[in-house]
Amino acid sequence: MALTSDTLVNLMSGLGTVRDKSAGGMFVLPLLDKSQVDNAYRGDWIARKIIDVPAFDETREWRDWQADKPQIEEIEAEEARLSVQRKVMQVRKLARLYGGAVLFIGTGDADPMQELRPDRIGAGGLKYLHVFSRHEMIAGELDQDxxxxxxxxxxxxxxxxxAGMVDVHPSRVVRFVGAEIPDRVMAYDGWGDTVLQAVYDAVMQAGSAAAAIAAMLQEAKVDIVKVPGxxxxxATEEYRSKILQRYSLANTGKSITNTLMIDGEEEWDHKQISFATLPEVLNTYLQIASGAADIPATRLLGQTPGGLQSTGQSDIRNYYDRISAGQNLELRPALSRLDEILIRSALGKRPPAVHYTWAPLWQMTEVEKSxxxxxxxxxxxxxxxxGLIPDPAFARGVQNMFVEDGTFPGLDAALEEFGDEPEDKDEEAARLNAEEQGGTRTGDRPFHDAFDPAQPRGPDGKWITVGHAVELGRQRSGxxxxxxxxxxxxxxxxSHLTGVDMSGFRHLLGSQAVAHIFRKHGSGEAKRGQLDVGPSDLTALRQILRAPNAIRKAEATGKHGEPRIEVEKTIGGVRYTYIAEVQRRKKRLAAVTMWKKQS
Structure with missing residues (x-):
């Protein structure tokens, strides 16, 4: 009586029963030791590329830091001094080869068993980085708390x-694991398997197939000569010597004259081995090895894709997507411990806004980029x-898009320095000059009523009007x-309220701020006990700012923590409240919002 479990059984054909030859199959795990792993890596090109290629691709384009330009330069200089990119590639190779490897963070502390506190690292505090495999840096008992x-x-x-063995605290180690083992109990000191463990059979079979075909080449063509007696x-020594001389001479003659000379009673023939299907056989084994390694053949083997319409780009893109996912799921968390120390060592502090993105692996041509x-x-x-999205929100979204996709490295810091709004275009300079003369150009509409003829000229000599900004903001023209x-x-x-020296600062009203004011406080304000803000109120800003009744520091700040001020002024029984934000590098107090209510 045969006992079967939850699999397909056919009693008539014997499938799944004791008569089924495959029913006795099971998986066994012959573990590779270090010598086998070393021999495979040093002696087999496929095994070596399986280890090296992903580690190289993970780090070859490296990363783009997002910060102020001087900060980016200092961080990149620190990375270059410590050879961070090269050492991360090395440690990834060793982790894949042996199942685990580490980066040792050297700070020059006397006792490496003391926990490393990143907040205590100053400029130049990171002295060196060393790479060790799991066989060099011995892991102790695992922390089970x-x-x-x-x-x-x-x-x-x-x-x-x-001086002997040195104990190192885990906070001073950046740990990388090869092929993770699902069962923690089975994991040796918390390390994983060599990547070669799972692909070993596929690599061996591909190598054996290539070796077998190479051996067959030695017998690709065999001459057969029939000699009487x-x-x-x-049995005689003399005959053996003469027969060898005879056919050595015959082969020599054949190679020179392409003619084989034999005796009348001798017969000559040859046998050839057909290699017609062998390339397909070998390619099948190589494809299996490529699939086992999860590296496309175009990358692992340098193989040109087959087929008239095949370019191999889809395979490479899928592979790069996997590498990119590994950068974020494996590399980034592991490197976070090092980066907190690296940034402080480069800058002497840890600005919260400093971060990085991985540089794209797929490198576009200049034509594709354009x-x-x-x-x-x-x-x-x-x-x-x-016009579906408010201008300020849309501008911020576009800026974020270019920051996130890495199109303009350092854009985030540049926006903080130069502001979120573009520089003035002043496309109506001719009309402004005409208004200065008391009229307008032929065919142009008159200026908006809110135009202030006392408005000063800008640094470029062009006349920038409050009325112009008010009109553009009211129309939300973009x-x-x-x-x-x-x-x-x-x-x-x-200066006292904000902690920023206001010497040389100027008040600025942007059309984006105007659009925000009209949208938030231009209508329906009676519900909040306030009055609707109109264009004429904005023309009173210069009067409000020249002689305010009160100035205080606002509770809210800008997106990067910039201080804001709150200005109050009562005119004709109406109390105006105006909020402006400090833009240090451009020496501006830029309008944010404004509302009014009956005093």
Missing amino acids: PLSPFYGEPIKYSLAGK FMENL EVALKKAQAVKAIADT SFVRADLGPVAQADLI
């Missing part, structure tokens, strides 16, 4: 030094023209302009 920040890591590492005469940029610009313009409202009054008081 679930409340410990180092849970699952060794309580300590041991490293051989001149050959076996009978072989096409992508053009399509983005066209899409941005098309959406902006619909155009950007800033109106200069004059120098900051009561600069000493504002």
